[in-house]
Amino acid sequence: MRIKSELLLYGFGALIAILLRCGTSLHPYSGQAKPPMYGDYEAQRHWMEITVNLPLHDWYRNTSTNDLQYWGLDYPPLTAYHSYLCGFVSRLINPEYVSLTKSRGYETEEHKLFMRYTVLLVDVFLFLPAVVVYFNNVYKKTRVTPLLATFLTFFYPGLILIDHGHFQYNCVSLAFTVYAILFVCTQRPILGSFFFCLALNYKQMELYHSIPFFVYLLGTCVPNPGQNLLAGIKKLAKISITVLLTFAIIWAPFLIDMSTTLQVLRRLFPVARGIFEDKVANVWCTLNVFYKFKLHIGNEQMFRYCTIATLVSVLPSSVDLFLRPNVKKFVIALVNSSLAFFLFSFQVHEKTILLVALPVMLYLPVEPIVCFWFSILSVFSMVPLFLKDELMVATISLLLFYLITFHIVWEYTISRKGSKYDVFVPRYDKIMQLINEIKKSRNYRSLLNSVSKNYKTLQGLCRFLLMSASLGGCALFLTLPLVFNPPADYPDLFSLIISVYSCFHFLAFFLYFNIVQFSIPQAVEDIKHFKFKND
Amino acid sequence: MICVPFLLLSCVKLLLIPAYRSTDFEVHRNWLAITSNLPIGKWYYEEGSEWTLDYPPLFAWFEYTLSIFANWFDPQMLVLSNHNYASFKTILFQRLSVIFTDIIFAYGSYRCSSIFKKSWKSQIVLPMLLLTNVGLLLVDHIHFQYNGVMYGFLLLSCANIFQGEYLSGAFWFLILLNFKHIYLYIAPAYFIYLLRNYCFSTSNLSIKNLIKSFSVRNIIYLGSTVIFVFVLTFFPFFGHLKQVVSRLFPFKRGLCHAYWAPNFWAIYNVADKLLFVLGKKLGLNVTDQVAVMTGGLVQEFSHSVLPNITPLITMLITVCFMIPVMIKLWFSGNNPIQFLRSIVLCALTSFMFGWHVHEKAIMMAIIPLSILGVAESNDAKVFLILSTVGHYSLLPLLFPESLLIIKLILYVLYCSYSFYSLSSLYPFYLCKLNLPLLNVLESMYIFGLIPLFLYDHFFHYSITLTTYPFLPLLLTSLYCSLGVVYSWLKYYISFLTKCDSKLKL
Known part of the structure; x- marks a missing residue:
């Protein structure tokens, strides 16, 4: 028997990805054995209990059997349907898993295994194939081959830890988003908008990605000089109908009764919950160190400020995407938009960084080093959460695994001669040349001369040192809470340091990714079907 | 080169820290407590727990060294009466101790790969086959044991003998023997090979020549090494030798372990x-x-x-089957490949017929065989069958449902990697429908493991055969034993009948 080795490698990668996921699932989940509220695990189980036992119009409503204060359903209908499906299966396996109100805080080994399997199932059958298909269709000729990019996305620790450790179903909405991006990038806007609607209806947080989708699709409908106006309108109509239809079908059961619809919407966008929970690496939480927002400004007021700040920060990249649409810009615009939302919007969770990390991972073949750097920082920013969930062993092992995988990719692709990333990581001989010239230079003028001659090397060196220092800082702040107990007066000290440290990084990344987006020119022939080339 | 896969693998091992642990975990915790609390004289008398110390003294010393570090983690685990104590830090410490001591195994693999000429097969295939050995991963890092250290010593010793450093080879083997006496099974091969090549140094085997070439100096060196190692480890137990020996060799157990080893x-x-x-x-x-x-x-x-x-019958049968191997080894002269083969055969023969054999003992044959696998195609064939079947027979050890996918993936990854890499080493044995290197029957046998697995884990419970709860285990050990017996026979016969031309490494 002979199997193509490329295929075999994909198989190996997928198996290792599943292995890492299963290994992580052995670790504790959020709120394990922590009554009375438990954690996200209990929330998901509770939703299964609610959906499978109650009639549909009571799912989002406070009733005698559905106490919304206790993990009330606050995700869009698609999540509710998924919960219903899982609840249905769990009732077949053991009715105790989902018996109404009696099953609160139900925790057994079998149930944990069942819940873990439900996540694994959707991850393996939705997310992993989406990644493979995406990289093989969008980036064909990059130096970081589709295979390697796929591996890096497979092994990205953040998603594994949140979904299989902490317990959530992020992979579902993220998988839909990957498909949506794929179809937009390969000029199939109708399929793309369909999948994005699915993602949006699974998790309302996907709104973080909605602006670039909207702006880009709209931008491609605007006719270029010499193009037919009608074709643009037709395309726009097709897309709008797709979106409306998808929404209508998914929401149909809730649309029958107006009050139900409004109740669902109220559940999805809770303004009353405050500006942030716990410590988040966004701007508000960082500024909160100096100025306590919660004491001085009311929620409504704050919500308005946040919305304005978010819109202002999204504006540049959106305007650029609209006026100069280019597929190459699309993914980076997604990064910019979601990062702006993460940094400035209202009610942000630390887990939401996954929404930024996803487009960053998808952009990795183009900007491997910065994207890798960002992905490490994104995991690092969630460390306070993992500390609380006792997931640190898994975090460290997955981070190391990811780091070594990237090291392999680095060895075989990026650091090879002739790569354009030499600029980023200066080669040893060039640094020696620089040092020699500096040594030789006698006066100020010749020193300046030699420096300007080796400007690129110097620049690369600085960037490299900066990155090493930043990652070293991560390692330091990651080990601190493991070795020392926080001082009694400031129990949140380490979490705060981590949040502020990551926040400054994210701001810097935000600037950098915006510059990257602006430096990509408008596509010349974007309306007509074309082959997407890179590098 | 060996560093990267080793580190990657260590990450996976880290990830498996909270996985299921067998009673061996408590055994080793208890030994930590014994060695750190009691005076040396009482180590082998302590009976507070049912898991008494029954490994040779060097392993006790090893536990003693570990207990010093254990104190930093959680001193409670060193309390003798704290039976079944398993705090998070205890688990962390014990698991980490296995992960870190695996460095010896990695070093052993590195040394073994450096006996070959630098090439793809010696720099990548062999280290990968050794390092990622799925049996070690399952038994050490999930089931919990310290086999990695010991196989590390074995590999070191083999590498030394390959390079003609007989004394250090013997030294590492003696260390190994003093860690775990189960390696006595392969001692005959060492004895014959060292006697033949170190104490006598001639290719002419006439008696007159033999006597003439007998090197008194070398036998004194060898003898003093043996005595030195044994005295060093047994010296503190001098007054209690009888007790130590009675702990090391308990013959009160049955012919087969609770779960029959596939022999x-x-x-x-x-x-x-x-x-x-x-x-x-x-x-x-x-x-x-x-x-x-x-x-x-x-x-x-x-x-x-x-x-x-x-027990006597099993011993007699084992010895009878070993003698021809030893004779052949004697006449093979200075040929380390033959030496390694006879180690494999010794281990396999005693696995086949030994008294109260554990299924884990199959690794004693598989690990040296993986070195031979990259040397010659015939060995590679036997390696593929034996490792596939032998490792499969280890899977029932990890019975918890939560490990089902993990053990299956680890197993499938290792098997597919070994088939893939060895098939590209010997590309001329490729057939369209067969597995690489194997013939039709052998391939069918290997593929038979798939329905066996499905039956054991799914169908058995759905066809309501609950009246025979032991059936899955019985089928597994029976099916696997067929494969082990087959590969033993195949290897045994080919070893005895084939001329031993010296291989270029």
């Missing part, structure tokens, strides 16, 4: 059972001893039709 006796037991049923049907007068056969759950049982087996 000759598994087939023997099944044959006995079948004959019993047959005899009953034919109306013959057979003693009714059904109860004793309940899936081998009872440690000691007697056979109803076939003759009963005593």
Whole structure:
């Protein structure tokens, strides 16, 4: 028997990805054995209990059997349907898993295994194939081959830890988003908008990605000089109908009764919950160190400020995407938009960084080093959460695994001669040349001369040192809470340091990714079907 | 080169820290407590827990060293009466101790790969086959044992002997022997090979020549190494030798372990059972001893039709089968490949016929065989069958449901990697439908493991055969024992019949 080795490698990668996921699932989940509220695990189980036992119009409503204060359903209908499906299966396996109100805080080994399997199932059958298909269709000729990019996305620790450790179903909405991006990038806007609607209806947080989708699709409908106006309108109509239809079908059961619809919407966008929970690496939480927002400004007021700040920060990249649409810009615009939302919007969770990390991972073949750097920082920013969930062993092992995988990719692709990333990581001989010239230079003028001659090397060196220092800082702040107990007066000290440290990084990344987006020119022939080339 | 896969693998091991642990975890915790609390003289007398110290002194010393570090993590785990104590830090420490001591195994693999000329097969295939050995991963890092250290010593010793450094080879083997005495099984190969190549140094085997070439100096060196190592480790226990030995060699256990290791006796037991049923049907007068056969759950049982087996019989059979191998090794002269093969055969033979063999002992044959696998195609064939079957037989050790996917993936990854890499080493054995290097029957046998697995884990419970709870285990050990017996026979015969041309490494 002979199997193509490329295929075999994909198989190996997928198996290792599943292995890492299963290994992580052995670790504790959020709120394990922590009554009375438990954690996200209990929330998901509770939703299964609610959906499978109650009639549909009571799912989002406070009733005698559905106490919304206790993990009330606050995700869009698609999540509710998924919960219903899982609840249905769990009732077949053991009715105790989902018996109404009696099953609160139900925790057994079998149930944990069942819940873990439900996540694994959707991850393996939705997310992993989406990644493979995406990289093989969008980036064909990059130096970081589709295979390697796929591996890096497979092994990205953040998603594994949140979904299989902490317990959530992020992979579902993220998988839909990957498909949506794929179809937009390969000029199939109708399929793309369909999948994005699915993602949006699974998790309302996907709104973080909605602006670039909207702006880009709209931008491609605007006719270029010499193009037919009608074709643009037709395309726009097709897309709008797709979106409306998808929404209508998914929401149909809730649309029958107006009050139900409004109740669902109220559940999805809770303004009353405050500006942030716990410590988040966004701007508000960082500024909160100096100025306590919660004491001085009311929620409504704050919500308005946040919305304005978010819109202002999204504006540049959106305007650029609209006026100069280019597929190459699309993914980076997604990064910019979601990062702006993460940094400035209202009610942000630390887990939401996954929404930024996803487009960053998808952009990795183009900007491997910065994207890798960002992905490490994104995991690092969630460390306070993992500390609380006792997931640190898994975090460290997955981070190391990811780091070594990237090291392999680095060895075989990026650091090879002739790569354009030499600029980023200066080669040893060039640094020696620089040092020699500096040594030789006698006066100020010749020193300046030699420096300007080796400007690129110097620049690369600085960037490299900066990155090493930043990652070293991560390692330091990651080990601190493991070795020392926080001082009694400031129990949140380490979490705060981590949040502020990551926040400054994210701001810097935000600037950098915006510059990257602006430096990509408008596509010349974007309306007509074309082959997407890179590098 | 070896660093990257080793580090990657260590990450996976880290990830497996909270996985299921067998009672061996408590055994080793108890030994930590014994060695750190009691004076040396009492180590082998302590009976507070049922898990008494029954490894040789060097392993006790090893535990003693670990207990110093254990104190930093959680001093509570070193309290003798704290039976079944498993705090998070205890688990972390014990797991980390296995992960870190695996460095010795990695070093051993590195040394073994450096005996070959630098090439793809020696720099990548061999280290990968050794390092990622799935048996070690399952047994050490999930089930919990310290085999990695010991196989590290074995590999070191083999590498030394390959490079002609006989004394250090012997030294590492003696260290190994003092860690775990199960390696006595392969001691004959060491004895013969060292005697032949170190103490006598001639290719002419006439008696006159032999006597002339006998090197007194070398035998003094070798003898003093043996005495030195043994004295060093046993010296503190000098007054208690009898107690130590009685702990090391308990013959009170049964012929087979609770779960039958896939060896000759598994087939023997099944044959006995079948004959019993047959005899009953034919109306013959057979003693009714059904109860004793309940899936081998009872440690000691007697056979109803076939003759009963005593420890002496197993020992005699093992020795009888080893003698031809030793004779062949003697006449092979200075050929380390033959030496390694005879190690494999010694280990396999004692696995086949030994008394109370554990299924884990199959790794003693698989690990040296993986070195041979990259040397010659015939060895590679046997390696593929033996490692696939032998590692499969280890899977039932990890019974918790939560490990099902993990163990399956680890197993499938290792098997597919070994098939893939060896098939590209020997590309001329490729056939369209067969597995690489194997013939039709062998491939069918290997593929038979898939329905076996499905039956054991799914169908058995759905076809409501709950009356036979032992059936999955019995089928597994029977099916695997067929493969082990086959590969033993194949390897045994080819070793004895083939001329031993010296291989270029």
